[in-house]
Structure formats: C-alpha cells, structure tokens
Amino acid sequence: MRLYSLKRLFVGSPLATAQARHERLSKMRGLAVLASDNISIVAYATEEILLVLTAAGTAALSLSVPVALAIAMVVGIVISSYRQTVVAYPEGASGYIVSKDNFGPIAGLTAGSALLIDYTLTVAVSVAAGVAAVTSAFPFLYPHRILLGVLCVGGLAVANLRGVRETGRLFALPTYLFIAGFLGLIAVGFARYLWEGPPAVAAPSLPTVEEAGVGVTAFLLLRAFSSGAVALTGIEAVSDGVKVFKPPEVTNARITLLWIGVITATLFVGVTILADLYRIALREEETVVSQLARQILGGGAGYYFVQVVSTLILILAANTAFADFPRLAFFMSRDSFLPRQFGSRGDRLVFSNGIIILALAAALLIVIFYGSTHALIPLYAVGVFTTFTLSQAGMVRTWFRRKSEARWWWRATINGLGACTTGVVTLVIAWTKFVHGAWMVVVLIPLLISIFYAIHRHYLRTAEQLSLEGYGGPPPIRHTVLVLVGDMHRGVVQALQYARTISPDARGVFVETDPDKTRRLEEKWGKWGCGVPLVVLTSPYRSLLVPFLEYLDHIQAQGENHMVTIVLPEFIPARWWQHLLHNQTALLVKGALLFRKNVVVTDVPYHLAR
C-alpha cells in the first residue's frame, strides 16, 4: 500500500476510460506542437558542422555556410515529399506503418526499430543540448551536466506518466518565443555586422589549414554534411499527426509542413552564416549559439532570453518523443512484435511502460556518453534517414497503386526524389560516421529486428497452442493432494483440513532427517491429523526436495492425467522483516516444480497476528 501511495503522489489519481478525449488544433497551435522537434535543431546543428570542419583549421570553418545550404536544400526536398505523404495517409502514417503496408514486415520493422532508436536519441540529444544551453549561461553547473540531464529525463517521464494534456495551450508559447528570439538574434547580428564591420575579437587560436595537417577533403565535407543532417530530425512529426489538426486536416497539415521547413531552414542557415561572420570558435563549456548571442546581444537580458527559449524548445522536443515512442510501441505491440505490456494503457490513460522504457534508455545514453551532444549525434542521423528513405520509397509504391488519383505521377516523382536523396544521405552518414558511432545503429537495427521476430514467433506459437480450435477438451483427471509437513502446528492442521476439503485422496508427506522428530510428529498426528494418512520419506542427505520429488514421480507414474496438488502450510508473519526469519521452503518447492506437468502448488496461509 505504501508503494501505491508513492505512485499516486507522482502519477496522480486514476482516470476513467471515458475521460480520454481528443483535442483538435489550429495551424498556429499545430505548428507549435509538431515543430518543436525539428526547429530545436537550430540550437545545435551549426555547432556540429563546425566541429567537423575545425579539424582542417580556421579557414575551413567558412565552408560551414555551403554545407548548411546543402542541408537546407535537402530539408526542402524532404518537406515537399512529406507534403505528398499527408495526402495519401490523412489518418496519419508513421514510417513503420507506411513501410510495412508497402514492403512487408521486414521493411516495417526496419523503420520501426530505426524510429525507436530515433525517439530515444531525440530525448538524449535534446536534453543534452538543453542542458548545454543552461550550463553555457551558468558555467558553474557544467560539472553537473550528467546529473542535470538525468533529472530532466526523469521529470519528463513523470510529467508524461501523469499525462500531459495541455498540449496545445501551454506548448505553443516556447516554440513561438524561440522563433522570435532567433529571428531577432539573426536580425541584430546582421545589422551590427553591416553597421560595425567585422567584430574586433581576436581570431581563435586554431591552426590554419596548412598547419592542421588535415586538408579539406571531400570526405571531410561529407562528414560535416552528415553531422549537420540532424537538422532534418522531427520533420515526419506532422505526417504522423495529421489527425490532430482541425478540418480540413490535410490542407492544414500541408501548410504547417511548409512553414516548418521555411522556419527551420531560415534560422539554421542564418545562425550558420552569423557564426562564420562573427568568427565563433568551438569551446567545450559554451555552445556556439551562446557565444553568438553573447557577442551580438551582450551578456544582458537579450542573451538570457535566447538561452532560456533554447532550453525550453529543446525540452519540448524531447517531450514529443515521450508521445511518439509509446505510441509506436503500442502499434508494434498490437502487431505482436513487442511485448504485450506496451499495449495497455495505465490508469492515467497513457502507455506507461513505453514511457518508462524510453526514459531509462535515454538516461542511460546520457550517462554513457557523458551528457555530450557531440558524442550522441553520430548515432542519431542514421536512424532518422533510414526511416525517411523507407517511408518515402513506400509512398512511391503507394502512388503506383493509386493511379486513379489526380496527379499521382507528380506525387510519385516528388516522393521518389525524396527517397533517392535521403537514401544517398543515409549511405553517406553510415559511411562517414561509421567509426564515430553510426556502427552501433548499423548493428542494433538488425539485432532489434531479430528480437522483434522472436517475440512475434513466440506470440503466434502461444496462440496456436492455446487455441480452442480443434481442442478436444481436457481429459478427465484423477486428483491427489499432498500436504508437505515439516512440523505439527495450527497452520498445518488448517492446511490438512483444506486438503481434505478439496480432495478425498489427501496425504500428509514428511521428509525424515531425524528419527526422533518423526516419532514426535507421528504422536501428534494421531490427534491432529484430521484423518489424513501420513507418508514418511527418508533423506540420507538431509535434502527435503529430492525424496519428495521421487515420491511425486512415483505417484504420477501410476497413470496419465494424474493431477497432484501440493499444499504448503505457510504461516504469514505480521511484518515484512519477519519473513527473513523463516526458511523459504515454499519458494524452493515452487521453483523445483515450476516446469512440471500436472502439478499445482498451493500455499495455505496461516496469518500470525503479531
């Protein structure tokens, strides 16, 4: 009961099934809710590009701008492609469902496992970046970043276990404040640059291209591009959630998608250009965005505003995964690819198990990777682009089956272009980031798929074996009850009475280790045995189990379908610690008999008052 109270404190009172409701959102609110994941990348994507280029020296940093433009182009292509998906799946379509419908379960599971990995990384990366925004503003917190990250994940988990219902209202604000803040930052940044000329700060003391020893190779550029490609994270959110929009849902979703693309591309390219103009150098303890805001806006209110909205939108982005992951797990569990436990709603109407697993996995990643965004990024993008590719390729196939629809060929072409682009990007990322961590995902996806299949197979086989189709009914049984007796006391007498009630063939069984004890027991049995016969087994090795199991074999060998109920008289102490003071014979017997056929083990409890 104490555990239960604790749960209530954190999770709140149970909600009735009838309380489930679905709120529809306007475009304004829909954008706020669905865009946070994608737009939040502005807070860290530029830095990831610079991190790669810095290996080739200061001069190479300027290449960040063309790299960002290339990424913005890919954003454009993918957004256009998903605008077609929305038309085909007005009910909402996750990459798992689109891939499964079009290419069968293997493709579906590939997308599914990639998405599950993605959502976990969304939480880990967003929280790590959010914590980085905080520790940039308050450097004394930097040593505690792992703890802060884990606490943040825990807080999100608790909030989601309670059920975050104010989705639209509360969550619109940070997204729009973030957009406003970053548009302001970019505007002031450009204005000051034009007005005051290049900043007077000392150029960072990085080696020049020649000194660095690493030339600007095509591989380096591709690697920078791969790092920046995280900028596409979360684009699929709108196509998953078409139904949350007010009617006309499809039109609203398409318009929202377009806006998300425009906003992300603008802010991302803007920040990248500014970082170049203001010659921002990479620092371990302060993010690029924080340095930029400090230089452009000074260290005052403007600066803190940018840091606060960055943190808020990143937490919001992490929060989206807490809705997406459990929902996908629910779909996969419904198809028997994940354990049933992911399919049931808790008493607050949320998929509690999915939330808990996601939180544990994300917290583990934060701890393992020391709460570093940079370390997590290489794992991130592979999964994202794998899903994009499968999902869009699936759409091409969908259009070919829906040739009756208007402009199907145009939509198929756009989806095809999207699939090819993201397919190439997937390979580029897997190649250039392989040694930096992408290999883990490359290994993990097939591993997860085989686990999902093993689960599926188990459920199918279980259903087959339990099916009533063609079942002839259970055979008639003979029933014997054995009461395992170690001593004679009230609990045993009660158990004997119970045994006699449930079967005419009840026997007491005593394993002898000391003949004197047997004599004392037999004396008491005459008076208290309830008329049940007593069987005494000898045990030269003092083992309780071995002689008992032999006797059981002996009984069951007498005929098939001989059901044996083993009654264990057990007294239940009044307090938990008192359990430690008694031999756990019952547990031992149950463990030994768990896999035995036609045996039922029953504790008959005798409750102690104190």
Place this chain on the structure above:
Amino acid sequence: MRLYSLKRLFVGSPLATAQARHERLSKMRGLAVLASDNISIVAYATEEILLVLTAAGTAALSLSVPVALAIAMVVGIVISSYRQTVVAYPEGASGYIVSKDNFGPIAGLTAGSALLIDYTLTVAVSVAAGVAAVTSAFPFLYPHRILLGVLCVGGLAVANLRGVRETGRLFALPTYLFIAGFLGLIAVGFARYLWEGPPAVAAPSLPTVEEAGVGVTAFLLLRAFSSGAVALTGIEAVSDGVKVFKPPEVTNARITLLWIGVITATLFVGVTILADLYRIALREEETVVSQLARQILGGGAGYYFVQVVSTLILILAANTAFADFPRLAFFMSRDSFLPRQFGSRGDRLVFSNGIIILALAAALLIVIFYGSTHALIPLYAVGVFTTFTLSQAGMVRTWFRRKSEARWWWRATINGLGACTTGVVTLVIAWTKFVHGAWMVVVLIPLLISIFYAIHRHYLRTAEQLSLEGYGGPPPIRHTVLVLVGDMHRGVVQALQYARTISPDARGVFVETDPDKTRRLEEKWGKWGCGVPLVVLTSPYRSLLVPFLEYLDHIQAQGENHMVTIVLPEFIPARWWQHLLHNQTALLVKGALLFRKNVVVTDVPYHLAR
C-alpha cells in the same frame, strides 16, 4: 538446474549425515590448529604500536619495547585465567555460553555480538595483513590489494563451504614453520646486532620529539598499548575447543594454552625489540616485519620464507573464524536469537549460511577500509576485550557456586584478576580509540543486542500462536473457488476443470474493460465453460484488481470461515525470457492477497511445448 550444477562445481557433492565425524588432536596438532589466530598477530602487532608512537617523533619509537612488555604481561594474566576456565568447562565454553550461564541473556548477547564482530574482524584484519605481507614482497601488487583481499576471503568461503576436514594434518605445518621462521629471524637479528653493531642505515627522516609537536603523553602511551592489545586476539580459541584434544582433554588444553602464551609473547616482544634496534621506520607499502627480514636476512630465500609463512599463518588465522562464526551463530540460532537459517547444516555438513554471511561482511570491511590493517585495528580490540571481561567475570561467579571443588578460591582469584585487567583494558581501548573507529563497535553491540531480542520475541510469539496447546481445531469451512479469467483458451479450460474438481461451488470471474470482449467471451463460455457459472464485473478505471477485491469482500462478508480459493490459469512458456512477454497478473494478484485471511491463491499451470 544450471544454478545447481554451479553449486556442485564450487561446493562438491552432498555428504550423508552419517559421514560427520570428529577427529581428536594431539597437543602438537592442537596447538597448530588453535594457535594460528593468536600467534599470527606477531606479523602486525608491533607495527600498530609504532604507528601510534611515531606521532611523537623518532625518539618515542623506543617506547614500543616497554609497551610490548606491558602487553606480554596482560597475555600472561589472560592465559592463566583461561587455564582455569578450561577446568570448569571441559566441554568447551564460548564467551557467549559462559556469560549467558552466569549473568543471563543480556550478558550472553553482549559477549555473543562482540564475538561475532570479532570473528568478522579476524577475517578482515588477518586477510588484510596477509595481503600486506604479499605486497611487501611484490610491490607491483600493492595497487590491487583490495581485490586480492576480497579474492582471498572468497577462496576461504568456498573452501569452508566444501568443508575443510583435514584440519590437523594440513594445518600444522604453517604454524610451526612460522614459529621456526620467526625464532630464526629473531636469533639472527640479535646475533648480527651484537656482532656488527647498530645498522648503518640512515635514520628515518622523522621529526624528533620536539619538532613533532606531540609530546609523549600518558594518553599516547595508552593509545599505543591499545593498538598493541590486538596481540591477545584468539587466546580464547583453546577454551572453546577443549573437546578437540585427545584425553586427558583438560590437561592437554591447559598445557597447549601455556605454550601459546609463551610463544606469542616471545615472538612479539622479540620482533618489537629488533624493530627498535634496527630503527625500522613505518612505510605505507612495506610492513615492519618485511623491512626487518629484508635488513636482517637480505633480500634472498630467507626473506621470502618469512613472508610466505607470515601470509600462510594469517590465512590460517582467518580460516579459524570461518569455523568459529558459524558455530556461534548456530548456538545463538538454537537459542532463537538469530534466524533459523543459521541452525541448519548444508548438504556438505557445514553451516553454509554462517559462512556466507561472514564472508560477505569481511569482504565489505576490506572494501570499505581500503584493505588497510591500520584502519581496521581500532574496531578490533574492543570486541575482543569485552568478551574476555564478561567471560572471566562469569568464571568468578562460577567458582563461587562451585565452592566444593579443590582450590576454587585460587581459581576465582586468578579469573578475577583476569577480569579486572581486561575490564580496565576494555575501557582504555574504548577511550583512546573511540574517535578512530572503536565508536562503531560501541554503537554496534547494543544495536545487535536489540536485533537479537526482536528476533527472539518473534520466534516466541510465533511458537505461541502456532502451538496446538489448547487449540480447539479449525472451524468447519465453506469453500468457494473463483477462476480469474481474462480470455478463453486451453489453459482456462483446464483451470475450470480443476476448479470444478476441488469444489462444487466454482465460479468464473471476468473483469470487463471492453463490452465487445465480454460478448465474445460469453459466446465461448457456453461451449467451454465446463458448466461453471461466469460472473462479469465492470471496471471503469481499467483496474483488474479493484473490482475483483470488492467481489471477494462481498463473498466473504456472507459468513465467517468462508474459504475462497482463487485459481489463476497461467500458461508457462518453454523458455525463461518468454516470461517477460506476458503480463505478470498472477504476481499482482498474489501480492494484493498476501495478507488476506481465508484466501488461497493457486496457479494452475498450462505448459507450452515451445
């Protein structure tokens, strides 16, 4: 079964009860077996005295000799005193039994808890000192001393779980080699000193008395004395084990005791004088004995011999506690002051639980105190001397009740002198070592006593409540069986058949969360319900338990002594991991009903083949 094989590998095949045997020992072997604990202190006691005196500068180190002589005097007194105990308790007498018999349970439990703490510290200190002997010879092992200590404790535990039976034969050798080795070391040491004069080694660069700032106060001397007082550890071993000697047991035990006292005092004082003559300085990584042996014998075979025999006797000393602790735990468990589990012999005829608990506690101490002998010593001596005092004071009382025996007054006087001496020493140790760790023992002993009493009270009350004395027999019962049904499959059909077999009043209970599901179930029930009626309960909050518990209340409210058996149809997967794929409803239901009266919970398993 795999766990079982692992146990066999480490612990060996079970032994029959008839295989228990008792070997009697000659004086020679008896000394070897019973003396190791006491004699082994020569390997570290001198160092502990020097460690305290060093605070007062180099010159103060010479005070170690008078301190050692004072300790040797106490050894003499205590040995004389225990020689009287042996006469009174020829059956052997642990401090626990002597104190309990003479002063009642509180004194007995005080001695008992002090002894349990002692034995644990014997293992921890001896192993730590043994490892120090090894790392002194092989300094590259020094960083791994904690691991080595833990491995050594683990090895001793495994050996004792198997049953170390070759007690006399195998164990005589190290003790005599140790005595021979140290006598040799002392002889050569004095000879070389007389021949070659004071060693030419540079005096250690310690501050002189004046510089050190700490004067040679009486408190410092008492503290040095307290540290050296560990030299009395293990003296009680002979009086505990009188019965292991060949007849005449008492005479043999008394002679052996005398010899142990002479040997320990000689070696201990000898090493202390040599350490002073050779101006041994304290070093973190090398023991005083190792430095002494290196200087006197050079770094060759003689040196390694001394280190090897030191290690062996210390391990032997630790091993004695593995016999003593479980035996004391057995006595205390027989008196219901410790859990019953300590009272049963495992299948190798040893008290397995006592061995395991001792090993865990000692390993924990080694880890917590970084495997340092110095850190453990302050905890050690308080317990040792508390037991001495109680045990000898008990003997005084014994003699006053046995006034008929010859020379009772003489024996009483000697025991009285012993009790007074050790009583004063106990206070001195508790006072001078309080802040260094003795406080833990001062706190722990009353804590343990209260735990022992709580355990005792629980067993008494349990026995009372279960006693058949004045028991009127169980009331006649009404019996209802409820089969908790979630779905309709072969396992449920089998459970229904079982329910019908054990009671004419069997009912199926289904908790409805979805009316469609209820309809489907009811359809199947007609064909497969085995004639058992179906009860459908509604659940607005999707909880399975709450409506079910309410229904149970309702049934049981109909009359007293209404026994309800709850049958849970459970299918058992073929492999362990598959358990994770099914809701653990059975566990949940059992947990909720654990403390409920007149309710029996029964799983009826249906075994899946694959």
